[in-house]
Amino acid sequence: xxxxxxxxxxxxxxxxxxxxxxxxxxxxxxxxxxxxxxxxxxxxxxxxxxxxxxxxxxxxxxxxxxxxxxxxxxxxxxxxxxxxxxxxxxxxxxxxxxxxxxxxxxxxxxxxxxxxxxxxxxxxxxxxxxxxxxxxxxxxxxxxxxxxxxxxxxxxxxxxxxxxxxxxxxxxxxxxxxxxxxxxxxxxxxxxxxxxxxxxxxxxxxx
Amino acid sequence: xxxxxxxxxxxxxxxxxxxxxxxxxxxxxxxxxxxxxxxxxxxxxxxxxxxxxxxxxxxxxxxxxxxxxxxxxxxxxxxxxxxxxxxxxxxxxxxxxxxxxxxxxxxxxxxxxxxxxxxxxxxxxxxxxxxxxxxxxxxxxxxxxxxxxxxxxxxxxxxxxxxxxxxxxxxxxxxxxxxxxxxxxxxxxxxxxxxxxxxxxxxxxxxxxxxxxxxxxxxxxxxxxxxxxxxxxxxxxxxxxxxxxxxxxxxxxxxxxxxxxxxxxxxxxxxxxxxxxxxxxxxxxxxxxxxxxxxxxxxxxxxxxxxxxxxxxxxxxxxxxxx
Numbered sequence: 383x384x385x386x387x388x389x390x391x392x393x394x395x396x397x398x399x400x401x402x403x404x405x406x407x408x409x410x411x412x413x414x415x416x417x418x419x420x421x422x423x424x425x426x427x428x429x430x431x432x433x434x435x436x437x438x439x440x441x442x443x444x445x446x447x448x449x450x451x452x453x454x455x456x457x458x459x460x461x462x463x464x465x466x467x468x469x470x471x472x473x474x475x476x477x478x479x480x481x482x483x484x485x486x487x488x489x490x491x492x493x494x495x496x497x498x499x500x501x502x503x504x505x506x507x508x509x510x511x512x513x514x515x516x517x518x519x520x521x522x523x524x525x526x527x528x529x530x531x532x533x534x535x536x537x538x539x540x541x542x543x544x545x546x547x548x549x550x551x552x553x554x555x556x557x558x559x560x561x562x563x564x565x566x567x568x569x570x571x572x573x574x575x576x577x578x579x580x581x582x583x584x585x586x587x588x589x
Numbered sequence: 590x591x592x593x594x595x596x597x598x599x600x601x602x603x604x605x606x607x608x609x610x611x612x613x614x615x616x617x618x619x620x621x622x623x624x625x626x627x628x629x630x631x632x633x634x635x636x637x638x639x640x641x642x643x644x645x646x647x648x649x650x651x652x653x654x655x656x657x658x659x660x661x662x663x664x665x666x667x668x669x670x671x672x673x674x675x676x677x678x679x680x681x682x683x684x685x686x687x688x689x690x691x692x693x694x695x696x697x698x699x700x701x702x703x704x705x706x707x708x709x710x711x712x713x714x715x716x717x718x719x720x721x722x723x724x725x726x727x728x729x730x731x732x733x734x735x736x737x738x739x740x741x742x743x744x745x746x747x748x749x750x751x752x753x754x755x756x757x758x759x760x761x762x763x764x765x766x767x768x769x770x771x772x773x774x775x776x777x778x779x780x781x782x783x784x785x786x787x788x789x790x791x792x793x794x795x796x797x798x799x800x801x802x803x804x805x806x807x808x809x810x811x812x813x814x815x816x817x818x819x820x821x822x823x824x825x826x827x828x829x830x831x832x833x834x835x836x837x838x839x840x841x842x843x844x845x846x847x848x849x850x851x852x853x854x855x856x857x858x859x860x861x862x863x864x865x866x867x868x869x870x871x872x873x874x875x876x877x878x879x880x881x882x883x884x885x886x887x888x889x890x891x892x893x894x895x896x897x898x899x900x901x902x903x904x905x906x907x908x909x910x911x912x
Contacts, residue, residue, distance in 0.1 A: 421807065423906055441813065449810035459805050463616040476811035481611065520809065 405580030452521030629831025637839035650766025828890030
């Protein structure tokens, strides 16, 4: 077993809350986000998601819980052979839903993030900002209760970063708890929100 | 959403949503995917070719054996004072009296002369030469006569008569046939092992580029079984495409060879080929074998992709893997 990346950490993500998760590179932000997404098993410790103990969850129960959590990656993770529309619809498609049942929802969401005219374009021809908005739309299509964003503004210029941040704030106002992992202090200064700082495997929370 | 509106682009209006069929989750046309089809096709072709050849050799070996053992020969050496024709008739009668003999046929003087013509030339008079004469005994392969009893009775009743049941030849041919089939089976085993390993590694190679797709599906909340099924289905199609192509080509080759030999009957080349390999038909068991190879290769491709996906998903959940 390797060194402990995170230890003695205790916190919760309240419903409808907005927080930044920060810390130097390599501090374990991504690991913590993956633990929150239940994509990683902690070597020890307790993680409770929506009132259920992660250690007691059977693997087949995990996808249903993961669907209540949206994830946005710094590198977007869009599938290059699918259009923007298909990428955003992917979470619904993998659940086996008929396309007719979600088509209008996807189109509406794409318009909401400003990609109404780009829905039939393949990701390689999208700009960085468009890709990030497509990734955010994909994370939101199932109306998650929590949105986890890993360095969502890492690949965009400052003006676009501010616009994306306002998109997250808007989403939060609509009822989704938001966790943004970033080491961009400028971004954090724009919003008076809860800050969780990871350093030396420890987490300090500033409400 | 004002921000969103601000950053909208001015792309021209596109087609209506969903007029275009949805792309498969696993992209169908990729360079590595096409290479995999080709690799599977080549390995299936070689495996089916080996399998067909082994089936051909096995059938030919059993044909050589049965054709020889179907006959025995009584040879009567000319001895002074013995009437050859009477001796031949006696030998025919003795042989016919045994159970398990279907027919005993005297090779007449004319036929004997024909047999000897390559050495002695045309128009020879057998009466002037001390040439042995033959009686061909056709036997029932399933219930052969008692050769020992026949041999002793012939020796007792007819001077100069001996029975050749071709045992030495048959034994040699049987052992040669068996050796050839064993060599063929070893070659087939090596070929199938090479095919299995090549298909496994080529499939895993083609899966490398799909790591991101597996991760994305995982992160959008897809069940492991759903992800595995999508890949399994895709790679099963790839396997079927490649294996069917390779197998069909092998079958085509056997059919073409069969057609060629039937079209060229009585030519020296075809005679030589037919003598060795029969009429180049690999029989039902050969075709069944080829079908099994095709199905097994396709199933192996699907299984490898399935196991790779499961291993990849298991890896994602391992601590210490920063994504």
